[in-house]
Amino acid sequence: MNRPTLPDGLVVVVKRECATCVMVVPAIEELINGPLPVTVYVQDDPTFPESLAHIHDADLSISWHYDIETVPTVLRIDNGVEVARTVGWVRDEWERVTEQSDLGSSLSAFRPGCGSLSVDPDLVDELRVRFGVSALAARRVEVADAEDEFEAMFDRGWTDGLPVVPPTEQRVMRMLTGTTRQPTDVVAIVPPDLVEITVEKVAINAVMAGCKPEYLPWVIAALEAVCNDTFNIHGVLATTMPVGPVIVCNGPGTRAIGMNSGMNVFGQGNRANLTIGRAVQLIIRNIGGGRPGEVDRATHGNPGKLSFCFAEDELGTPWTTLSESRGISRTTDAVTVFPGEGPRCVVDQLARDPESLTNTFAACLRTLHNPKSVLAFDAIVVMGPEHARVYADAGWDRDRVLSEIHARLQIPGSELIRGANGIAEGVPTHLSGMTLPKFRPGGLLLVHAGGGAGLFSAIIGGWANGDIGSQPVTREVRA
Amino acid sequence: MTTSANRFVLDPTNERRASTMERVGRPTSLKGLTVGLLDISKARGDVFIDRLEERLSEMGADVKRYKKPTFTKPAPVDLRHEISINCQVVIEALAD
Numbered sequence: 001m002n003r004p005t006l007p008d009g010l011v012v013v014v015k016r017e018c019a020t021c022v023m024v025v026p027a028i029e030e031l032i033n034g035p036l037p038v039t040v041y042v043q044d045d046p047t048f049p050e051s052l053a054h055i056h057d058a059d060l061s062i063s064w065h066y067d068i069e070t071v072p073t074v075l076r077i078d079n080g081v082e083v084a085r086t087v088g089w090v091r092d093e094w095e096r097v098t099e100q101s102d103l104g105s106s107l108s109a110f111r112p113g114c115g116s117l118s119v120d121p122d123l124v125d126e127l128r129v130r131f132g133v134s135a136l137a138a139r140r141v142e143v144a145d146a147e148d149e150f151e152a153m154f155d156r157g158w159t160d161g162l163p164v165v166p167p168t169e170q171r172v173m174r175m176l177t178g179t180t181r182q183p184t185d186v187v188a189i190v191p192p193d194l195v196e197i198t199v200e201k202v203a204i205n206a207v208m209a210g211c212k213p214e215y216l217p218w219v220i221a222a223l224e225a226v227c228n229d230t231f232n233i234h235g236v237l238a239t240t241m242p243v244g245p246v247i248v249c250n251g252p253g254t255r256a257i258g259m260n261s262g263m264n265v266f267g268q269g270n271r272a273n274l275t276i277g278r279a280v281q282l283i284i285r286n287i288g289g290g291r292p293g294e295v296d297r298a299t300h301g302n303p304g305k306l307s308f309c310f311a312e313d314e315l316g317t318p319w320t321t322l323s324e325s326r327g328i329s330r331t332t333d334a335v336t337v338f339p340g341e342g343p344r345c346v347v348d349q350l351a352r353d354p355e356s357l358t359n360t361f362a363a364c365l366r367t368l369h370n371p372k373s374v375l376a377f378d379a380i381v382v383m384g385p386e387h388a389r390v391y392a393d394a395g396w397d398r399d400r401v402l403s404e405i406h407a408r409l410q411i412p413g414s415e416l417i418r419g420a421n422g423i424a425e426g427v428p429t430h431l432s433g434m435t436l437p438k439f440r441p442g443g444l445l446l447v448h449a450g451g452g453a454g455l456f457s458a459i460i461g462g463w464a465n466g467d468i469g470s471q472p473v474t475r476e477v478r479a
Numbered sequence: 480m481t482t483s484a485n486r487f488v489l490d491p492t493n494e495r496r497a498s499t500m501e502r503v504g505r506p507t508s509l510k511g512l513t514v515g516l517l518d519i520s521k522a523r524g525d526v527f528i529d530r531l532e533e534r535l536s537e538m539g540a541d542v543k544r545y546k547k548p549t550f551t552k553p554a555p556v557d558l559r560h561e562i563s564i565n566c567q568v569v570i571e572a573l574a575d
Contacts, residue, residue, distance in 0.1 A: 140488075144559065168488055168489070286492045
């Protein structure tokens with residue numbers, strides 16, 4: 001709908017429910033007796049103000065299109081253009097805007113206004129659709145009156161197996177308030193079908209996942225991070241291995257949107273953690289066309305393929321953060337995506353010195369995917385606070401921790417060759433005389449997260465690494 | 480038929496497929512199945528459908544009759560939904 005025009009002169013927007021609006025009626029009468037034409041719009045009661053000619057802004061079109069947030073609002077319009085505005089009752093301000101003096105002399109000099117009906121939380125979503133829906137390009141799908149809307153989402157194949165929030169226009173328009181980007185902006189080309197996805201389609205799937213608008217920039221950043229040759233979400237999706245995109249979030253925004261980096265960090269209960277990751281996976285399904293049993297050929301998969309997203313505990317970490325280690329400022333919001341399986345627990349409740357604890361990490365990491373597998377897979381070590389404290393007390397920084405783990409994972413080829421230790425799996429026998437590292441340089445990522453009690457950490461194993469598979473990718477989150 | 484904005488959702492897919500759902504497979508026999516006969520409301524379509532009902536009933540099918548409000552528009556979504564939950568087979572009669 002086009003923005004309606006306002007008449008030249010003074011425009012006053014009021015509502016009966018607002019005591020300040022009732023109070024200023026004498027001042028409005030003085031304006032009407034002044035030199036400028038005055039138009040009064042009332043939002044709620046079409047009879048108010050009884051003593052003045054007025055127009056009922058019944059559909060709140062004037063209020064919406066002129067960004068009326070407070071009533072009363074006074075606008076001065078000159079040649080169709082707003083040249084001055086004041087809200088509430090501040091006599092000096094009214095006199096400035098209206099270019100009249102001695103207004104409302106019987107009134108106190110100042111009284112704050114009330115919220116405009118057009119920003120009433122119960123109405124604003126409907127108004128956004130009524131006046132802004134033409135911005136949306138997605139096909140409308142009608143749901144029959146007798147059809148359960150949640151079942152309808154399942155019936156159309158749009159869900160990941162759990163119910164989704166039906167993406168109505170109102171909800172999608174509200175979601176789009178979470179970003180400054182235009183609905184038509186292309187965010188990424190989504191495998192496996194290699195389809196361009198717009199901000200609007202991201203928002204639709206974010207609604208379905210249960211996101212709040214403030215999560216939308218994180219979903220967009222995660223999507224940008226996975227949809228490229230470096231991360232290779234096509235391969236991560238198609239592989240028979242049990243991996244999916246693991247999203248590690250950094251920056252002050254993780255606290256602002258209420259992400260969990262502490263107790264039960266990988267578990268249930270936190271809306272931001274669960275829905276951001278879920279939105280990404282719904283997009284791979286609905287836009288990319290990546291569905292289990294089709295392009296997704298996982299032998300077992302893992303529950304994290306519904307959503308595996310968490311924040312680093314930046315306030316508690318003794319180290320630089322993951323995103324800092326990857327070149328992003330600590331004050332910048334960022335996501336790092338990793339092709340990961342489900343987390344496994346590392347238990348060491350006795351170690352009080354860093355050497356002993358590092359031996360535990362090395363022994364546990366040695367078994368990743370197969371004790372005889374080397375170099376092919378990366379991993380994230382998610383260090384629990386009680387383990388990290390052992391290192392902090394000893395003065396080990398991030399690089400020291402990782403280099404000490406690497407040093408303990410230099411493995412004689414004779415232990416790794418095919419047939420060694422009675423295990424057929426292994427490296428070719430000609431490597432018997434070499435020493436091979438379990439992990440490639442940079443193949444271990446370190447994140448600080450988890451609850452404050454428990455001498456535990458976690459390992460998240462990866463998928464085929466490097467150019468033949470997938471590289472972790474870090475992207476800034478932009479509003 | 481009444482509709483409200485809440486009864487529409489925005490398509491979350493890449494829109495490369497039709498939004499309508501796929502048909503189920505053709506049955507080998509109609510015996511015991513519920514067959515919906517959808518009259519599109521064109522003149523004399525009922526003559527054809529009456530005869531179909533006779534023949535289908537003889538074959539052991541349970542027949543239900545439906546009618547579009549007008550042949551000029553697609554069947555309303557509620558009517559389509561009602562047929563989909565009540566019938567295993569539907570025959571839409573065209574006439575002219």
